[in-house]
Amino acid sequence: MQQPLGYVKCDSNGTPFVCHLKKALYRLRQALRAWFEKLKQFLISIGFVGSNFDASLFVRIKSGSTFYVLVYVDDIIITRSLTIVIDWFVRLLNDKFLLKDMGDLHYFLGIEVTHSSESQHLCQKKYIRDILDQCSMTDAKSVHTLMVSSSTMSKDDGECLEDPIEYRSLAGELQYVILTQPDIAYAVNRVCQFMHNPTTVYMVALKRSCSICMALLSLGFFFVHLLDCLWLDMSMPTGTKYRSLAGATNEVTWLLSLFQELQVKSDDTPIVWCDNSSAVAVAANPMLNSKFKHVELDMFFVREKVADGSVLVGEVPTCDQVADVFTKPLSVTSFTRFRNLLQVFPVGKMGEC
Known part of the structure; x- marks a missing residue:
């Protein structure tokens, strides 16, 4: 790292000194790794143990109290079995690092969280609205299924897009929506197979995925319930x-x-x-x-x-076969039935699950 202009010091041979950093600077490649290692050592010092199955998860179990810390760079989610432990942890963290307590979890990495008496429910309503705004589809009509069940698509269909950047960006953003809307997974993954040379036909198919997102918004918040079974097609x-x-x-x-x-x-x-x-x-x-x-x-x-x-x-x-939602285009009846079996519901129906 070069010395700033106007303040250059050299050794006896005239060779400029280099800076010895006391901490990693923001945006340097090693900054994220250095920050995570520092935070990790702090958490371990107060009794947390790094998860063997998720590198970003830390667990502390003591005296009947269970404490979880989930880390994404400098965004942290904490949850516990006793409220008093949260206050203790926040004070310790604030003494060691400069932090901002955002209160109860409501929005994290594009995912909205709503709370009920028994659980938390996830959706990406705001994130989907931002996608619709980006591709000028806020007034578009919604559709009930992602793809026509009898349609076949080829890489040679339609004319190549002059600028594929919008297509690739939109496809990538819809991939993130799959986190809480697994029912759109097949259509999104299908159009992602042609990222190298997208055509007008595939842009239409991609925007159809956005149209069903519009239908999802009309139902309100959604949540994904973790099933005790896995469907395999x-x-x-x-x-x-x-x-x-x-x-x-x-x-x-x-x-x-x-x-x-x-x-x-x-x-x-x-x-x-x-x-x-x-x-x-x-x-x-x-x-x-x-x-x-x-x-x-x-x-x-x-x-x-x-x-x-x-x-x-x-x-x-x-x-x-519920997994058909992930592997093929379906009729409206089958698509709706299998989506319900996946436990993807509006918040208004949560009590019926």
Whole structure:
């Protein structure tokens, strides 16, 4: 780092000195890492333990009190089982760092949080409105489904956009909306496959996703309820389906480990629903090994999880396959039905869940 003009000091050989920083400067590449390490050491010094399953999560469990701290750069969410512990922690944090207490959590990284007596509910109403303003669609008509179920799309459809920046920016912003609106995942991921050379046809499809966001806004706030089961759709050969089943089981295992670390217990065993009877049979029956010699051995850990009771694997009829929302365009009836089964509801219906 060069010395400022007008104040240049040199050694006896005329070589300019360099600055020795006492702390990382804002916007330097190493600043974020240095800040996180400093905050981490402080949290550890007062009894927190870094999570083994989420690097940004810190947990403190003492004397029957459970305390969680979630860190995103310099934005921090804290929650606890005892209110008095919050006040103690904020005072300690304020003595060590300059902070601004924003009070109860209402808005964080584009996600709005509303509170009820039993839980918190997430939505991105403001974030969606900003997207609609950005693409001049605040007065657009809403649609009920993201894609026409009979449509087929090709990379050669339509004319190439002269400036693809708007398309790519809008697609990226809609990817973030999927956090609280998983029902738009298929359409958004479909149009994202053509980011390198978007056409006018795909811009229309992308803005259709914005139109259904308009429909979501008309319903008010939404929340996503964490299910005790996972729906898996695999329209592919059985061996590949079993690999997908293993991947889904891996995600469930990670969630269970995280919940255990958070001292959160569930009386229900997670269920992975699959619409392929062969994959379900292989997960439960080791005698079928001879037919799956081409599948890597590490994929068969699903059987271990089923055997020890950590996870259940069940078969679901194709007509009831909720994961179709993520894999194909659907009719209005099917789309609405599966979205409700995903537990994505307006706040007004929360009591019915």
